[in-house]
Amino acid sequence: MSQRMTLRLTRLLNMVPYFMAHPGITKQEAAAELGVTVAQLKTDLEQLWVCGLPGYGPGDLIDLSFEEETVEVTFSAGIDRPLRLTPPEATALLVALRALGEMPGTADPTSVQGVIAKIEAAAGVATGDVVTRSAPESDQESPVVAAVRSAVRNGRALEITYFSASRDQVTRRIVDPIGVVLVDNNSYLQAWCRQAEGVRLFRYDRIDEATELDEPARPPAAALADSSSLELFQDDATLPQARLLIAADHAWVLDYHPMTDVRVREDGSIEASMRFASPDWMARLMAGFGAGVRVLGPPELSESVRSRASAALEAYGQPIVG
Known part of the structure; x- marks a missing residue:
């Protein structure tokens, strides 16, 4: 849902109790207090007039009187009454809020904790105790994330x-x-990188330092319109590519490193391709997986991994000098 639609929905949900608390208020006064134009207020009132409880008969829809200069709610369809959550609804909402608070950058953790406390108090001690015991305490927001x-x-x-x-x-x-993106339980900053001259995703836990500058962000409009530039991983053809054979019990590797052209063999092992910029880094990474990942190509990478593994075995085979 767009930010514009979200703001309008919030306004619509608040309008019925607002007009019930201000019977006979004029459209001009209401528009000024609600921060909208009179024309927008009329559009909102017309939308409210066809909303209500399921069934949508004459006794279910919200009824308003706004043909004249003043506005009055003649039937609220129950929207004026406070929402009461059932214990399962409150528990589900609390779990979702705690998950949101644990994802860095998505929301102010102080605000999230405040909402959680209010819902726990309203839902009752039993529900709050269950959720509180099962959820870990949230860490304070780091300066980088803030x-x-x-x-x-x-x-x-x-x-x-x-x-x-x-x-x-x-x-x-x-x-x-540009915004915050959640991918596979990780938070990413979506931004236009002036150095790369393109839209990039920066994982929060890999940002070591961050300083907010005293200048407005100006991502190019063309970049925002191109959704392909917002993907988490783009296969850069300018980088060398390794072909890997991943053992079945090492399939988790695909969750941590960007792979393409993934194929599963009959024995459960996986063939995949991975781009890399630094041959030394790639050789160290592959050597660290041991027998779990084997390099099928290119030959120079295979040889580099083999040399590292041989050197490590020789080092362990040497006697320890005291």
């Missing part, structure tokens, strides 16, 4: 120090934030 979230909220540029796992490099760059 800076990134603030820059996204304020629409300001960021200077970040970032570790690129695929290139085995730490770089410092200025980016123009």
Whole structure:
């Protein structure tokens, strides 16, 4: 749902109790207090007029009187009454809120904890106790996450120090934030990178430092319109590519490293291709997997991994010098 639609839905849900608390208020006064134009207020009232409880008969729909200059609610269809959550509904909502609070950058953890406390108090001690015991305590938001979230909220540029796992490099760059993306239980900053001149995703736990700059973020409009540039991993044809054979019990490797052209063999092992920028980094990574991942090509990478493994075995075979 777009931000515009979300704001309108919030306004519509608040309008019925608002007009019930202000019977006979004029459209001009209501529009000024609600922060909308009179024309938008009329559109909202017409939308409310056809909303109500399931069944949508004359006795179910919200009924309003707004033909004249004033507005009055003649039938609220129950929307004026406070929402009461059942214990299962409250538990599900609390679990979702705790999960949201544990994802860095998605929300202010202080605000999330405040909402959780209010729902627990309203839902009763029993529900709150169950959820509180089963959920770990949230850590305080780190300065890096707070800076990134603030820059996204304020629409300001960021200077970040970032570790690129695929290139085995730490770089410092200025980016123009676009938003926050959640992929496979990880939070990413979606931003226009001025250094790469393209939209990139920066994983929160790989951002070592972040400073909000005193200048507005200006991601190019063309980049925002191109959804293909917002993908988590793009197969860069300019980088060398390794063909790997992954043992069945090492299939988890695919969850941590970007792979393409994945094929499962009859014995459960997996063939996949992986791009890399640093041959030394790739050789170290492959050697660390031991027999779990075998390099099928290119030959120079296979030889580099074999040399590293041989050197490690020889080092362990030497006597320890005291």
